[in-house]
Amino acid sequence: MPKKSVKLYTDSVIEEFYSAVINNQLDKLHIPHSDVFYVRAAVEAHYGRSFTLKHVEDAMRAEGWTEDRDIGERKNDGN
Numbered sequence: 157m158p159k160k161s162v163k164l165y166t167d168s169v170i171e172e173f174y175s176a177v178i179n180n181q182l183d184k185l186h187i188p189h190s191d192v193f194y195v196r197a198a199v200e201a202h203y204g205r206s207f208t209l210k211h212v213e214d215a216m217r218a219e220g221w222t223e224d225r226d227i228g229e230r231k232n233d234g235n
Contacts, residue, residue: 169209173187
């Protein structure tokens with residue numbers, strides 16, 4: 157049976173992490189990939205406004221990004 161995951165769509169990542177630890181629900185926690193944090197910082201600097209982690213992660217996925225890709229694979233595909 158596949159596990160159901162609860163997406164973390166808050167910017168209070170550390171608080172949500174500790175809450176999941178306390179409530180023994182780490183298997184339901186989704187912490188965005190570090191790429192999402194880096195991209196968010198870049199687009200916020202570029203556009204001069206804030207974006208949620210969910211907004212950035214959704215936009216990245218819409219553009220074809222997946223957190224499953226290997227770093228070496230990224231270098232080899234020209235991106």
